[in-house]
Amino acid sequence: MAATPLLELRGVNKSFGPVQVLHDVGLDVYPGEVTALVGDNGAGKSTMVKCIAGIYTIDAGTVTYEGRKVAIHSPRDASALGIEVVYQDLALCDNLDIVQNMFLGREKMSGVVLDEPTMEQMAGDTLAGLSVRTVKSLRQLVASLSGGQRQTVAIAKAVLWNSKVVILDEPTAALGVAQTAQVLELVRRLADNGLGVVLISHNMNDVFAVSDRIAALYLGRMAAQVKATDVTHSQVVELITAGRSGNLGLPSESSNGNGYADITPSGDER
Amino acid sequence: MSTTTTPAETGKPEVAKPTAASHLNAYWRRVRGGDIGSLPAILGLIVLCLIFGSARETFVSALNFANLFSQSAQVIFIAMGLVFVLLLGEIDLSAGFASGVCGAIMAILLADHGWPWWGAIPAAMLTGVVIGFMLGLLVAKLGIPSFVVTLAAFLGFQGVLLRLLGGGKNISINNSFVLKLANSNLSVTMSWIMVIVAVLGYAAVQFNQIRSRASRGLVTDPLGIVLMRIGGLAVLLVVATAVLTHERSINPAINSVRGVPIVAPIIAVFLIIWTFVLGRTRYGRHVYAVGGNSEAARRAGIPVDRIRISVFVIGSFMASIGGILIVSRANSVDPNTGGSNILLYSVGAAVIGGTSLFGGKGKVINAVIGGAVIAVIDNGMTLMGYAAGTKYIVTGLILLVAASVDALSRRRAASSGAR
Numbered sequence: 001m002a003a004t005p006l007l008e009l010r011g012v013n014k015s016f017g018p019v020q021v022l023h024d025v026g027l028d029v030y031p032g033e034v035t036a037l038v039g040d041n042g043a044g045k046s047t048m049v050k051c052i053a054g055i056y057t058i059d060a061g062t063v064t065y066e067g068r069k070v071a072i073h074s075p076r077d078a079s080a081l082g083i084e085v086v087y088q089d090l091a092l093c094d095n096l097d098i099v100q101n102m103f104l105g106r107e108k109m110s111g112v113v114l115d116e117p118t119m120e121q122m123a124g125d126t127l128a129g130l131s132v133r134t135v136k137s138l139r140q141l142v143a144s145l146s147g148g149q150r151q152t153v154a155i156a157k158a159v160l161w162n163s164k165v166v167i168l169d170e171p172t173a174a175l176g177v178a179q180t181a182q183v184l185e186l187v188r189r190l191a192d193n194g195l196g197v198v199l200i201s202h203n204m205n206d207v208f209a210v211s212d213r214i215a216a217l218y219l220g221r222m223a224a225q226v227k228a229t230d231v232t233h234s235q236v237v238e239l240i241t242a243g244r245s246g247n248l249g250l251p252s253e254s255s256n257g258n259g260y261a262d263i264t265p266s267g268d269e270r
Numbered sequence: 271m272s273t274t275t276t277p278a279e280t281g282k283p284e285v286a287k288p289t290a291a292s293h294l295n296a297y298w299r300r301v302r303g304g305d306i307g308s309l310p311a312i313l314g315l316i317v318l319c320l321i322f323g324s325a326r327e328t329f330v331s332a333l334n335f336a337n338l339f340s341q342s343a344q345v346i347f348i349a350m351g352l353v354f355v356l357l358l359g360e361i362d363l364s365a366g367f368a369s370g371v372c373g374a375i376m377a378i379l380l381a382d383h384g385w386p387w388w389g390a391i392p393a394a395m396l397t398g399v400v401i402g403f404m405l406g407l408l409v410a411k412l413g414i415p416s417f418v419v420t421l422a423a424f425l426g427f428q429g430v431l432l433r434l435l436g437g438g439k440n441i442s443i444n445n446s447f448v449l450k451l452a453n454s455n456l457s458v459t460m461s462w463i464m465v466i467v468a469v470l471g472y473a474a475v476q477f478n479q480i481r482s483r484a485s486r487g488l489v490t491d492p493l494g495i496v497l498m499r500i501g502g503l504a505v506l507l508v509v510a511t512a513v514l515t516h517e518r519s520i521n522p523a524i525n526s527v528r529g530v531p532i533v534a535p536i537i538a539v540f541l542i543i544w545t546f547v548l549g550r551t552r553y554g555r556h557v558y559a560v561g562g563n564s565e566a567a568r569r570a571g572i573p574v575d576r577i578r579i580s581v582f583v584i585g586s587f588m589a590s591i592g593g594i595l596i597v598s599r600a601n602s603v604d605p606n607t608g609g610s611n612i613l614l615y616s617v618g619a620a621v622i623g624g625t626s627l628f629g630g631k632g633k634v635i636n637a638v639i640g641g642a643v644i645a646v647i648d649n650g651m652t653l654m655g656y657a658a659g660t661k662y663i664v665t666g667l668i669l670l671v672a673a674s675v676d677a678l679s680r681r682r683a684a685s686s687g688a689r
Binding site for chain 2: 053074075079087089091092093094095096100106107109112113114116117120121
């Protein structure tokens with residue numbers, strides 16, 4: 001286990017007009033580990049992911065990647081760094097096939113012409129590397145795939161680029177039991193291959209099944225970031241619903257010195 | 271990730287080498303699943319030709335066949351441009367009058383300012399590009415629905431055309447090069463050379479594709495199917511050219527009329543260029559992606575706004591070429607050039623050919639096939655002596671049928687999981 005985080009967020013703020021969604025949020029992502037990002041609806045998980053992915057720009061705070069400060073202004077910046085996001089709503093084009101989707105926005109070219117054979121070969125190798133056997137043809141339209149297969153394609157798309165951090169937004173939300181197990185297995189395999197994985201999930205079973213660390217967001221603040229082995233199921237639920245659990249989490253009235261609970265109480269009043 | 275080079279036996283999807291029969295089977299399954307493409311239009315075209323051909327002998331004459339090209343050229347060109355706009359789920363209602371404005375600019379430069387054709391034609395094309403850029407900018411950057419933007423432009427360009435023509439006069443052109451574009455034919459030798467080049471070129475592309483895929487151990491289309499495609503194209507072109515190289519002048523001694531109309535290779539060149547752009551380049555892939563799911567495209571780092579602007583530019587550019595050809599065919603431009611039913615015929619051509627009104631699905635060839643259907647209806651019904659009213663009703667009904675096929679195949683695709 002590496003001692004230094006691959007991706008490090010400190011004091012990140014994000015507002016949409018008068019609504020402040022993220023308050024001084026911090027997050028560490030380590031290589032070879034699955035970090036679960038949990039929180040109730042509206043806690044700011046998706047916003048945080050979009051900030052990392054460059055879809056939103058952060059208002060304040062720092063992002064450190066592999067030890068140096070970086071500024072991420074667009075999805076291209078994020079992918080250039082090696083950060084890939086698999087979105088909840090998948091972000092696949094139904095009218096394109098698997099290969100076309102996996103290379104979308106980063107097509108391999110030979111001259112001005114798309115290099116289809118190379119792309120098809122690389123897509124096949126990547127799926128093989130992830131031990132995906134469920135896809136019949138690489139040239140079938142994504143629209144004809146099942147939910148689990150679509151999720152697999154989306155994840156394979158994210159790892160195709162020698163990426164170092166993969167963020168998965170609710171990858172199992174719409175899946176059946178068997179497909180969920182498949183996708184979780186895939187998530188674990190990504191981390192075992194040395195990637196830093198961030199898993200956003202509502203499902204505590206999924207979280208405890210694969211994650212090494214758990215980061216809990218509560219109303220836009222990072223309540224706690226702990227090792228999965230150090231907490232129980234119910235402690236995590238308390239962190240999600242109340243923002244604290246025993247001496248973990250956000251302070252009640254006075255600060256209890258938790259590193260992640262750096263709040264300025266008047267900051268969001270307006 | 272470092273595991274992308276893992277040996278294939280760990281689970282690379284193994285696909286059996288398809289035979290001609292399994293290929294046809296797969297095609298039939300796709301059709302039944304709602305992915306029908308141009309099939310209804312091609313069937314419709316055959317049926318219409320049989321009906322008109324049996325009712326009026328003149329319909330199948332070489333002269334009439336040649337006429338179909340120049341009659342449908344403007345609609346086909348506007349429709350080819352509209353395919354790009356429709357692929358994004360947008361619409362361009364101003365394309366008809368945009369083509370009229372571009373044609374008028376060419377005519378004015380030629381007739382009133384004495385410009386040579388090589389100045390006037392690019393000027394008309396540039397006008398098309400500028401028009402498309404403005405439309406695209408309003409749609410993409412201001413976020414006005416394209417229906418409204420182009421409806422406003424439809425009215426506006428109608429006015430621009432009237433003003434350009436000084437309140438409604440008719441400008442004639444006598445530039446021989448421009449007049450030849452829509453009214454002359456290739457020589458018989460040249461016609462056959464074009465056919466040979468086209469068939470050999472198509473075969474070369476097909477075999478090259480097979481070779482490059484096979485050399486990497488990827489699945490290729492069965493040889494029988496490829497030969498069938500090449501053979502089909504060859505038969506179609508040879509028969510058409512054989513008919514067109516027949517003497518079709520009423521009095522050959524005075525004025526011999528033989529050969530493929532020049533518009534046919536012009537259509538073919540643009541068809542090939544745009545098919546290449548849509549199918550084989552990064553830009554084309556991005557157009558489909560934005561049409562299929564613009565949010566996914568944006569997250570993939572595709573400049574969605576620029577793509578949106580560019581399709582309007584292509585749409586109006588193609589409309590300008592349509593305008594040049596219609597002015598060439600009529601020898602003049604008047605306030606109704608590109609007006610009346612041209613635009614609706616063009617949208618109809620794209621949709622009848624199989625381009626989806628919902629975006630993300632369509633090919634440039636759809637515009638040509640759909641344009642042929644429209645031209646055949648128009649031409650055939652005129653020959654049979656129907657009134658204009660009846661023609662419009664029938665064309666309208668056929669467009670409605672095409673749109674229903676599009677909507678139904680979408681529903682069917684949704685239920686069969688194939689989109």
